Amino acid sequence: MTVAIVGAGITGLACAAELAPGERVEVFDRIPVAGGVHGWRAPETVALERSALRAGAILRLGVTAIRWEDGRLLAVGPDGVHRLPASVLVVASGTRPLTRAELGLAGGRPAGVVPAPVACHLAENGLLAGRRPCVVGGGDWAHRACHELLAAGAAAVTMLAPDRLRRPMPDGVDVVEGLSPTAVEGGPRVTALVAGEEWIACDAVVLAHGLAPLRNVEGAVWDAPGVVHAQPLDDPATVAGAREAGLRAAAEVRALIGSKAAA
Amino acid sequence: MPPDDGHGRRDYDVVVVGGGVVGCAIAWRLGFTTARVALVEAAHDVGEGASKGNTGIATCGADCTPGTLEADLVTRSSPRWEELCASLDTPWRRIGTLAVATTAKEERDLCHLRDQARENGCRADVVTGDEARALEPLIAAKARAAVHIPDDGIVDSLRLTVGYAELAARNGVAVLTGAPVTGIDREDGRIAAVRTARGRLAARFVVNAAGLEAGRISALAGGDEFEMWPRQGQYWLLDRELGGRFAKIVGGVPTEVTRGIYCVPTTNGSLLLGPTAVDAEYPGDRAVDAETLGSVFAAAQRLVPAVRRDQAIKLFAANRPASDPVYRVGRDSRVANLVHAAGIRSTGVSSSPATADLVHSLLADAGAPVDVGDASAERSLPPLPRLLGNPDPERLLDLDPRYGQIVCACEQVTAAEIAAACAMRVPPRSLDALRKRTRAAGGRCQGTVCLAGVSFLLSLHMGMQPWEIPVGEPEATLGVAS
Numbered sequence: 217m218t219v220a221i222v223g224a225g226i227t228g229l230a231c232a233a234e235l236a237p238g239e240r241v242e243v244f245d246r247i248p249v250a251g252g253v254h255g256w257r258a259p260e261t262v263a264l265e266r267s268a269l270r271a272g273a274i275l276r277l278g279v280t281a282i283r284w285e286d287g288r289l290l291a292v293g294p295d296g297v298h299r300l301p302a303s304v305l306v307v308a309s310g311t312r313p314l315t316r317a318e319l320g321l322a323g324g325r326p327a328g329v330v331p332a333p334v335a336c337h338l339a340e341n342g343l344l345a346g347r348r349p350c351v352v353g354g355g356d357w358a359h360r361a362c363h364e365l366l367a368a369g370a371a372a373v374t375m376l377a378p379d380r381l382r383r384p385m386p387d388g389v390d391v392v393e394g395l396s397p398t399a400v401e402g403g404p405r406v407t408a409l410v411a412g413e414e415w416i417a418c419d420a421v422v423l424a425h426g427l428a429p430l431r432n433v434e435g436a437v438w439d440a441p442g443v444v445h446a447q448p449l450d451d452p453a454t455v456a457g458a459r460e461a462g463l464r465a466a467a468e469v470r471a472l473i474g475s476k477a478a479a
Numbered sequence: 480m481p482p483d484d485g486h487g488r489r490d491y492d493v494v495v496v497g498g499g500v501v502g503c504a505i506a507w508r509l510g511f512t513t514a515r516v517a518l519v520e521a522a523h524d525v526g527e528g529a530s531k532g533n534t535g536i537a538t539c540g541a542d543c544t545p546g547t548l549e550a551d552l553v554t555r556s557s558p559r560w561e562e563l564c565a566s567l568d569t570p571w572r573r574i575g576t577l578a579v580a581t582t583a584k585e586e587r588d589l590c591h592l593r594d595q596a597r598e599n600g601c602r603a604d605v606v607t608g609d610e611a612r613a614l615e616p617l618i619a620a621k622a623r624a625a626v627h628i629p630d631d632g633i634v635d636s637l638r639l640t641v642g643y644a645e646l647a648a649r650n651g652v653a654v655l656t657g658a659p660v661t662g663i664d665r666e667d668g669r670i671a672a673v674r675t676a677r678g679r680l681a682a683r684f685v686v687n688a689a690g691l692e693a694g695r696i697s698a699l700a701g702g703d704e705f706e707m708w709p710r711q712g713q714y715w716l717l718d719r720e721l722g723g724r725f726a727k728i729v730g731g732v733p734t735e736v737t738r739g740i741y742c743v744p745t746t747n748g749s750l751l752l753g754p755t756a757v758d759a760e761y762p763g764d765r766a767v768d769a770e771t772l773g774s775v776f777a778a779a780q781r782l783v784p785a786v787r788r789d790q791a792i793k794l795f796a797a798n799r800p801a802s803d804p805v806y807r808v809g810r811d812s813r814v815a816n817l818v819h820a821a822g823i824r825s826t827g828v829s830s831s832p833a834t835a836d837l838v839h840s841l842l843a844d845a846g847a848p849v850d851v852g853d854a855s856a857e858r859s860l861p862p863l864p865r866l867l868g869n870p871d872p873e874r875l876l877d878l879d880p881r882y883g884q885i886v887c888a889c890e891q892v893t894a895a896e897i898a899a900a901c902a903m904r905v906p907p908r909s910l911d912a913l914r915k916r917t918r919a920a921g922g923r924c925q926g927t928v929c930l931a932g933v934s935f936l937l938s939l940h941m942g943m944q945p946w947e948i949p950v951g952e953p954e955a956t957l958g959v960a961s
Binding site for chain 1: 716718720763764765766767768769772789791792793794795796866867868872873876880882883884885888889891922923924925926927928930931932934944945946949950951952954955956957958959960
């Protein structure tokens with residue numbers, strides 16, 4: 217039987233390494249390296265990638281899976297189009313913070329309301345989403361965004377954490393705990409984040425709260441026959457948690473294959 | 480300073496003020512003539528006002544008041560959509576509407592809606608609740624009956640507006656964005672020139688299609704006095720995993736006050752819920768509030784119980800240009816070389832082709848040199864293929880290997896599509912403008928994954944730093960200088 221896995225992060229690699237000795241496994245990732253958010257050079261990534269390959273899994277890195285239709289995965293990459301008939305599709309494509317709509321933020325549409333991954337990506341390139349940003353959230357993405365923004369030269373960073381922080385706040389960050397954001401104010405650029413009665417003055421709002429699964433394979437966004445979702449929403453995320461999710465997915469795949477064989 | 484129109488001209492037979500769907504349609508129509516035409520738009524892109532915040536319904540005119548100019552223009556536009564949208568590379572589908580009655584009173588009103596539709600020459604039938612559910616299984620079990628209006632369609636109104644402007648530009652119309660009108664010069668009671676932030680344009684005739692600014696433009700020209708005000712609509716945009724299951728536009732029964740809340744599947748598969756209709760104070764106010772959005776959602780859920788709040792990908796508001804009377808399309812009573820296409824409040828998309836024809840004939844009546852067809856004019860835009868849903872991706876990659884580089888994962892927008900958009904005659908000058916043309920960053924994650932990459936690509940095409948890239952208007956940039 218063939219198993220297609222979307223996402224070559226820790227979860228996808230762990231699932232592949234577990235299944236590849238018995239099944240034909242192909243792993244797709246839109247990024248040209250394995251590891252996902254954990255990073256391609258991390259020892260855990262290197263070790264899992266090696267054991268997946270040794271078990272016979274095929275890694276298709278830099279190839280984006282786009283459609284799951286009639287038991288076939290369609291993927292495209294710079295090398296061309298891939299069509300893979302598969303018994304099971306494992307979606308292990310990671311997570312993202314909640315969007316403005318998912319947070320239900322009211323107000324207008326000023327510039328400077330930026331998802332945390334975008335703010336981090338800009339900051340890594342020396343570009344600032346704002347000089348006095350307000351980061352919404354208290355988990356992995358919020359801590360990372362605060363760190364990156366300060367490193368890129370932000371003058372002052374406020375963290376608005378809707379839930380109580382479960383880890384030390386980053387140095388040099390003002391933390392407001394226990395308030396949920398309700399609206400953004402300002403135009404053309406954001407001037408404040410509103411949380412009930414509180415107004416937090418800022419020139420950027422960085423959306424880093426909550427986690428949602430990233431699902432972009434048409435036909436496998438919601439539950440669908442032959443599809444296993446493996447996207448742990450742990451915050452903080454751990455390698456152990458990601459690996460466990462991969463192993464759980466592998467067990468689900470085996471059960472699906474078993475029931476197909478029985479039928 | 481001469482305007483930077485790429486044509487080296489400063490004098491025009493016709494200057495169209497306003498680059499919404501109405502102004503762009505007029506420019507498109509005039510592009511088929513030998514007249515020298517300019518379109519001036521205050522914002523950084525066409526389609527930045529009401530034209531980017533509407534339901535995307537191209538109505539056949541069933542619920543227009545019979546005998547009005549609006550009903551006439553909408554019903555005359557309706558049969559043209561297939562050909563028009565094919566020529567403008569604009570997504571379009573004639574899927575029909577179900578106006579659903581859930582109460583006994585609404586059920587009684589259905590006959591009126593059907594009769595009115597038929598008076599407008601539109602096909603319409605009253606169907607039972609079961610028949611309605613056979614046409615659209617998603618509608619509520621408590622739907623008692625409905626009017627089925629098979630000829631309503633859905634259109635990508637953003638692509639339509641850009642498409643009108645793009646074909647106009649290819650046919651020689653100077654499309655000047657970022658050019659707000661600062662003054663109008665008059666000589667002997669006629670308009671002599673339109674002054675904009677991008678220079679003075681001598682004008683033999685002027686079309687006022689300035690939407691919410693139409694009253695101000697008329698006043699600057701010394702023309703008829705009228706007032707425009709914003710009528711705000713708030714919307715939910717839901718994921719295409721739900722929208723893609725819709726077969727019909729689903730609405731309630733219109734009242735005398737409002738057409739009501741609709742569930743509208745969009746041409747890109749997502750689902751719009753809305754709009755509200757509340758007179759707003761400031762034209763620039765596009766704020767949403769939880770209470771109004773809650774009422775929209777509740778109304779939509781009565782029609783389609785399957786809608787869920789956690790399917791929301793965007794919450795937004797837009798302002799339609801309201802006035803009294805609506806549809807002020809005609810020659811000014813004081814200024815002989817001024818034609819208004821104003822007060823087109825709710826059905827601007829639906830009436831745009833016929834409105835463009837009407838304005839063309841009004842200009843001809845006024846003596847504008849718009850009566851000679853340009854034999855060399857292009858009749859259609861070259862289609863730009865998209866990867867999303869494409870049945871033959873191999874062919875696309877053969878065409879351009881950049882179709883293999885997906886930039887926006889949610890909407891599956893590739894580097895090839897972004898490059899093609901940036902090469903347009905009316906190119907994107909902001910992230911919003913790029914989204915209108917390609918859908919990049921317009922999907923379920925709203926750019927969470929791709930916006931940095933999209934801005935890097937756009938910055939290469941625009942020759943700007945990524946943080947300088949405007950989100951919408953030029954002063955609203957993605958980042959700040961570090």
